[in-house]
Amino acid sequence: MNQAASQTLTAWIDGIGLIAPGLPDWATASAVLRGEQALVAAPTVLPVPTSLPSAERRRASRVIKLTLGVGLEAVAHAQANVSTLATVFSASGADGHNCHAICEQLATNDRQISPTRFHNSVHNAAAGYWGIATRAMAPCQVLCAFDASFGAGLIDALGQVVLDRQPTLLIAYDSEYPEPLRAKRDTPDCGGVALLLSPERGPHSLACIQVSPTTTATQTMGEPTLETLRQQIPALRALPLLRALAKGSTETVVLDYLAPMQLQVEVSL
Numbered sequence: 001m002n003q004a005a006s007q008t009l010t011a012w013i014d015g016i017g018l019i020a021p022g023l024p025d026w027a028t029a030s031a032v033l034r035g036e037q038a039l040v041a042a043p044t045v046l047p048v049p050t051s052l053p054s055a056e057r058r059r060a061s062r063v064i065k066l067t068l069g070v071g072l073e074a075v076a077h078a079q080a081n082v083s084t085l086a087t088v089f090s091a092s093g094a095d096g097h098n099c100h101a102i103c104e105q106l107a108t109n110d111r112q113i114s115p116t117r118f119h120n121s122v123h124n125a126a127a128g129y130w131g132i133a134t135r136a137m138a139p140c141q142v143l144c145a146f147d148a149s150f151g152a153g154l155i156d157a158l159g160q161v162v163l164d165r166q167p168t169l170l171i172a173y174d175s176e177y178p179e180p181l182r183a184k185r186d187t188p189d190c191g192g193v194a195l196l197l198s199p200e201r202g203p204h205s206l207a208c209i210q211v212s213p214t215t216t217a218t219q220t221m222g223e224p225t226l227e228t229l230r231q232q233i234p235a236l237r238a239l240p241l242l243r244a245l246a247k248g249s250t251e252t253v254v255l256d257y258l259a260p261m262q263l264q265v266e267v268s269l
Contacts (some may be wrong), residue, residue, distance in 0.1 A: 008212040009158035011197040012205040014167070015078030016245060017070035020044060020191035020229060020236060026073060030246035032226070033239070039225045044189045051133040059116050060129065063095040063175050066192045067126040068133055071171045074194035078204045085196070086138040086160055086168040089127045090153025092146050092234040093185065095120060096177035103181070126173070138166075149174075150193070150237045151257035157197055158211055167198040172235040191233040193242065207245055207267050214264040219254045241265050 016026045022042045023029040031037050046065040049057055051072065060068075067089065075082045093099070098120050105113055119125065124142040131140070139160070145152035150172040157170040173192030177185050198205065219240040221227040230239045240253040244267045255263045 008210050009155070009162050010208065010210045011158055011161040011199060012201050013195055013207050013209060013245065014198050014202055014204050015074035015076070015080065015194075015196035016206070016242070017073030017075075017077070017171075017194035018192070018242065019046065019066055019069050019073075020193075020233065021189045022225075023191075026077070029242065033243040033246035039223075039229075041225070044191060046190070049129075049133065052129065053132070056129065056132055059120070061095050061098055061120055061125075062190050063091075063098075063126055063173060064120075064129045066173050066175070066190050067130060067171050070173070070192045070194040071130065071169060072134075074169060074196045078196045078202075080167065080196060082134045083136050084138055084167075085136060086164070086166055087127065087130065087136065087140045088153050088157040088160070088168060088170045089124070089130075089140070089142045090149045090156070090170070090172045090235075091123070091126070091144060092149045092174050093144070093177075093187075094123050094175065095125065096175040096181065096185075096187065096190075100178045100181055126171070130171075145258065147234045147237070148256060148258045149234050151255055151263050154195075154211065154238075154255075154263065157195070161197045161199050165199045167196060170195045170197060172238065174233050174235045186232065187234075188232055191229070192235050193238045195238075207248075207269055209241070210266040210268075212264050212266075213257075213261050214254060215260050216254050216262060216264060218256045218262050241267070 018029045024045045047069040157168045160168045175190040237256040
């Protein structure tokens with residue numbers, strides 16, 4: 001095996017989920033990405049997490065609603081058994097609102113943090129709520145790589161698909177920060193994407209992807225509103241790949257990773 005082949009990770013995409021500003025689901029997003037309709041600016045709409053028990057539903061943050069929404073949409077498209085899927089959760093900073101609330105509390109004389117705030121503050125909170133909602137017992141990874149978090153999550157998920165030969169659900173997501181943190185981290189709204197990756201082609205497979213490292217310049221969106229989303233919400237660094245999937249086209253895209261390395265993704269049907 002040559003060196004280039006040994007650095008290539010291959011999987012089939014069986015399902016997609018997406019929630020972002022102006023893009024409430026994959027059906028809407030795919031039409032926008034194909035150029036069939038314009039992106040209409042609007043706040044992110046988060047679904048009610050009906051799969052959670054009532055007590056956990058009341059505690060669910062925006063991040064929990066986001067990750068459950070995109071993850072379950074991808075699983076539904078693939079008609080997969082959610083309880084058996086390995087998962088990878090990847091976020092640049094996780095729950096911005098919860099971080100803000102804890103910082104506010106710590107800045108007062110009363111530094112007692114509520115237990116709910118505390119258990120929602122950890123980076124794997126979304127993965128925990130996912131397990132409660134789906135009763136999944138399969139392996140779960142949670143990671144962070146700042147603006148390269150989508151790429152890092154994609155590599156981790158592909159590694160499991162290739163090595164363990166098991167379907168793996170990638171959920172990449174980000175949340176906005178209120179001021180004053182927003183002045184340092186200007187993510188305008190929450191957004192996330194989920195990809196269900198499988199080692200073999202199945203009845204619901206949409207495309208095959210082959211991912212390898214490259215130093216080629218990152219591919220941008222061209223359309224200004226979509227490019228702004230790609231730049232401002234780290235999980236949406238996936239947009240060039242999602243556009244190729246929406247169009248059903250065979251092409252090669254380049255996604256952001258840890259500079260100077262980027263990720264080359266060959267999409268084939």
